[in-house]
Amino acid sequence: MRNAVIAQSGGPTVAINASLAGVLKYNKENAIFSKIYGSLNGITGILEDRFIDLSKKLEESDNFIEKLKLTPAMYLGSCRYKMPLPEDKPEVYEKIFAFFKEYEIDAFFYIGGNDSMDTVDRLSKYAKSINSDVRVIGIPKTIDNDLVHIDHTPGFGSAAKYVATSILEMAHDTYIYKLKSVTIVEIMGRDAGWLTAASVLARNSYSKAPHLIYLPEVAFDPKECVEDVKALLEKQDDVIIAISEGIRDKEGNYFSASESKLDKFGHVQLSGAGKALEHLIANEVGCKVRSVELNILQRCATHLASLTDLEESVKLGETAAGLAAKGETGLMATITRTSDEPYETVYGGHPVCEIANGVKAVPREWINERGNDLTKEMVTYLKPLIKGEPKLSFKDGMPEYLDVTHLIEQ
Amino acid sequence: MRNAVIAQSGGPTVAINASLAGVLKYNKENAIFSKIYGSLNGITGILEDRFIDLSKKLEESDNFIEKLKLTPAMYLGSCRYKMPLPEDKPEVYEKIFAFFKEYEIDAFFYIGGNDSMDTVDRLSKYAKSINSDVRVIGIPKTIDNDLVHIDHTPGFGSAAKYVATSILEMAHDTYIYKLKSVTIVEIMGRDAGWLTAASVLARNSYSKAPHLIYLPEVAFDPKECVEDVKALLEKQDDVIIAISEGIRDKEGNYFSASESKLDKFGHVQLSGAGKALEHLIANEVGCKVRSVELNILQRCATHLASLTDLEESVKLGETAAGLAAKGETGLMATITRTSDEPYETVYGGHPVCEIANGVKAVPREWINERGNDLTKEMVTYLKPLIKGEPKLSFKDGMPEYLDVTHLIEQ
Incomplete structure (x- = not known):
């Protein structure tokens, strides 16, 4: 038996450690690999020889897998490393495959989003080009x-549950005063409005908040928004608005108070859509207005994780390990929905080259015509993803997560 | 048997409905009042004849008291009403006592903070001045x-648990990258730093975040703060800073990016201490800096309530009802700590005239000399307050709170 190495990359989610747990669980049950190494800080750990022996962690702790499932962010750390092309920087590929050879690696698993799937694509193609047997498998998260080519991504359901629950609680907070007020909630999502759309799950029998929802998929018209707010304030005291950080106008310019700048993947770094809308409504409507940026908690609040999301993330890890065991490479583990009610899914693999760098936007027909609300299809799609609550372990009133000293001291 | 009326006032907390539940529970068990009315939007409900019959709600629902305990913000709504002096506006007092007469009210309970205790004080004194038998009892929350004259206030423990848990989760989120970064977390607390101090509970065996803590009780020196950040960044990658929204300089000026304005109680409305520090550190240190404003979720996140806080809030409601039953008036229900370990308390009542408008600051000796951290005494004080997790009811992945249609439609 030879070994495997696994790494995590990109932005944190609540479920990314659950997928890592899934790979370990599959190996524990099927004994495919002798050792599983964890590369620290994504692929850069392999490039810099910084890694830990996960098999040892598994031996040392009774319920390492269960604890891992319920630890926020990346147990192995992350990186924002743009994989160069082999022709531009051959030494990077040579170093990685020298590592694979030295540690007798049969399979490399990379848990990440778009950019990480690009790395999986490049490494699996490079492996073939040098006749290496190392299998490279992607595990999604974002x-x-x-x-694309997956019904929904691990981490999304938990973030959706956090967004919806927070908005319901903020609605209770808002309804208490007898005065006209507007509350704007800014939600993450640069290009796709899925997470902002999840705010719709906050609605229940008595609370219709958020009353307006704006996604980046539809051009944002500030005039129409002001009209909509004014119309709502005629019949009710409180208006709660969910907006994506990435909303932009007809010309494609971000509706943001601060200047935009590009990160190294060419993505625009945003801040301030909520503040910008707060100023606009304060000027045009003149009632009490506040904006709340949900900020990084929406991606790391394990205390409000979706059990469905965590369990699916574990299964995607198991699926990825199973694909590698069967000798597959260049695939990303996927989940396909076969039924909404009852909610049913199947797991598989899809060529990562068709996934890397693709972006799945919210379908226009799942947004209402005015562009300020969603359709029933969206609610049907979202509903199963936030179901269930994991049993978190608390000590002295604080959640007990896995010790990540190896990240802090490195 | 005659009746009682109860109202809630000021800013929301997670535990304010638990105190309302406590009054109802005591009456259910001791049958003191025939009916308990709930005045909507604080004392203004009495002034405008807007109220509901809580006894009826109790009859209609199986577990109304349990559900009430676990519903965020104010079930009866709130107000920001500054009670005038009787000599300035006698008609306000006449209206209130006419209401008491019409509805055969024996006791009025007001759940609130400083300003609400001022209302309790004025009403109880007015009652005596007109020889009215109506007892007026305050129930604390903030x-x-x-x-002052209470070990800690209902709602604080749950907010403290939210602050500490969120900071631990954000620390996990922060440790994943191998780069120098500073994360600033802005926490509510205009004049007193208790809630910011609670961030210290985020520390555990592997994570020392927050690494710096600044309360409004000590003059904030931006230069020293930059020095402290630079010194920490020499030995570690990530610095997490907890600051109160109310930190100010030696001259007493708020360290805030935005202009201050006064609310009708003469309190300064703040925003932007976090943003101001973000800009300072970005300029002076030059690493990755971000600021997170915990915003209103810290006061309404029932999903992360402290069971200790909720149970104590119920007991304070019961205590208040008991005081009224004994014919007491002009008191606030209080909790006094008799032991830290094991944590033990006794309940009682204290003259509200000694509480109204007083402010209990963090003792200087519970803050370290440099003014950027806390002492062991503070940790000992805080620790018991966040313990325990209530069993929240979820349906389809969303918490089930009490229907507050009566607030939305009014």
């Missing part, structure tokens, strides 16, 4: 839910 | 924990 709170943005914008990967 | 996430700020700044009331």
Whole structure:
């Protein structure tokens, strides 16, 4: 038996450690690999020889897999490393495959989003080009839910549950005063509005908040928004608005208070759509207005994880390990929905080259014509993803997560 | 048997409905009042004849008291009403006592903070001045924990648990990248730093975040803060800073990016201490810096309530009802700590005239000399308050709170 190495990359989610747990669980039950190494800080751990022996962690702790499932962010750390082309930087590929050889690696698993799937694609193609047997398998994750060829992504359901629950609680907070007020909630999602759309799950029999929902998939018209707010305030005291950080106008310019700048993947870094809308409504409507940025908690609040999301993430890890065991490479583990009610899914693999760098936007027909609300189809799609609550372990009133000293001290 | 009326006032907390539940529970068990009315939107409900019959709600629902305990913000709504002096506006007092007469009210309970205790004080004194038998009892609540003559206030423990848990989760989120970063977390607390201090509970065996803690009780020196950040970044990658929204300089000016304005109680409305520090550190240190404003979720996140806080809030409601039953008036129900370990308390009542408008600041000796951290005494004080997790009811992945249609439609 030879070994495997696994790494995590991109932005954190609540479920990314659950997929890592899934790979370990599959191996525990099927004994495919002798050792599973964890590369620290994504692929850069392999490039810099920084890694830990996960098999040892598994031996040392009674319920390592269960604890891992319920630890936020990346147990192995992350990186924002743009994999170069082999022709541009052959030494990077040579170093990685020298590592694979030295540690007798049979399979490399990369848990991540778009950019990580690009790395999986490049490494699996490079392996073939040098006749290496190393299998390279991608495991999806992103709170943005914008990967193609998969029904939804791990991490999204938990972020969706956090967004919806927070908005319901903020609605209770808002309804208490007898005065006209507007509350704007800014939600993550640069290009795709899935997570902002999940705010619709906050609605129940007595609370219709959020009353307006704006996604980046439809051009944002500030004039129409002001009209909509004014019309609502005629019949009710409180208006709660969910907006994506990425809303933009007809010309494609971000509706943001601060200047945009590009990160190294060419993505625009945003901040301030909520603040910008707060100023607009304060000026045009003149009632009490506040904006709340849900910020990083929406991607790391394990205390409000979706059990469905965590269990699916574990299964995707198991699926990925199973694909590698069968000798597959260049695939991403996927989940396909076969039924909404009852909610049913099947797991498989899809060529990563068709997934890397693709973006799945919210279908226009799942957004209402005015562009300020969603259709029933969206609610049907979202509903199963937030179901269930994991049993978190608390000590002295604080959640007990896995010790991540190896990340802090490195 | 005559009746009682109860109202809630000021800013929301997670535990304010638990105190309302406590009054109802005591009456259910001791049958003191025939009916308990709920005045909507604080005392203004009495002034405008807007109220509901809580006894009826109790009859209609199987577990109304349990559900009430676990519903965020104010079930009866709130107000920001500054009670005038009787000599300035006698008609306000006449209206209130006419209401008491018409509905055969024996006792009025007001759940609130500083300003509400001022209302309790004025009403109880007015009652005596007109020889009215109506007893007026205050029940404390505030996430700020700044009331005097009480060990700690209902709502504080849950807010503290939210702050500490969120900071631990954000620390996990922060540790994943191998780069120098500073994360600033802005926490509510205008004049008292108790809630910001609670961030210290985020520390555990592997994570020392927050690494710096700044309360409004000590003058904030931006230069020293930059020095402290730079010194920490020499030995570690990530620095997490907890700051109160109310930190100010030696001259007493708020360290805030935005202009201050006064609310009608003469309190300064703040925003932007986090953003201001973000800009300072970005300029002076130059690493990755971000600021997170915990915003209103810290006061309404029932999904992360402290069971200790909720149970104590119920007991304070019961205590208040018991005081009224004994014919007491002009008192606030109180909780006094008799032991830290094991944590033990006794309940009683204290003259509200000694509580109204007082502010309990964090003792200087519970803050370290440099003014950027806390002492062991503070940790000992805080620790018991966040313990325990209530069993929240979820349906389809969303928490089930009490229907507050009566607030939305009014």
